[in-house]
Amino acid sequence: MQTVLTTSMQEATDALIGNLLASEAFIRYQQALASLNQDVEAHTLLEQLSLAQANLRKKQADNDVTQAEIKALHMLQDQVQQNTAILAYSQTQQEAVSLLREINSEISQLLGINFASLANHATC
């Protein structure tokens, strides 16, 4: 069932969203995300890394990992960490996350509850 928000709650939510999206941290994050989405090399690297990690996990379970495979994975990780589009995306995402934590702290202090904890859907 969809929760019906009061007018003032809806307006305050829209204003917070608008201001978050207009913050420097989120503008930089959105720009980095757009750049990442257009970067073929970055995408290829991320796909290769994901595949290599999955293969290595499978081989670890079978106790069948070679030094060469570990070295290849480390080289791939180095390439990913040096890719400017991936690096910018990762850094700007951290900045956006830092801002969200500051925002949550502001909200939670006023309410006397951790808003993010209550907003969380996940259960153990």
Next chain:
Amino acid sequence: MENMEYENIEIAPLYVVLQAAHDFAAALAETPQYKTFEKTAYAFRQNQAAQQAREAYQQKRKSLNTLLMLNALNDEQRNELEQLQSDFITLPVVQEYIDAQAELVTLCQALGDALSESIGLNYAASCGVSCCG
């Protein structure tokens, strides 16, 4: 919105974003769900029987913690713990508090979802909240 120019893009300064967060919290504090939660939480804290029942349940649970983790309670211990829990959560003042908290959680989840969908990041997860809070 008071903004400053940044490479042809209008940027909301941090104090404006924080003010929006403050206004959001103020609006949430005025909702029926939050007000009911505050009222029932206060009543729960002030109710001596509820506090004693909570204490009795928590003490018993703590004393059986190792067995609980090992799933090794005998029937007598399990029944005693379940009875203490039932004695606690069926008190009207506790039930009202639990219900109010559930209503507030539903509202906060809806608000968190609205934020997450619009900003492209999971709000709760970004704030470092795990499945265990």
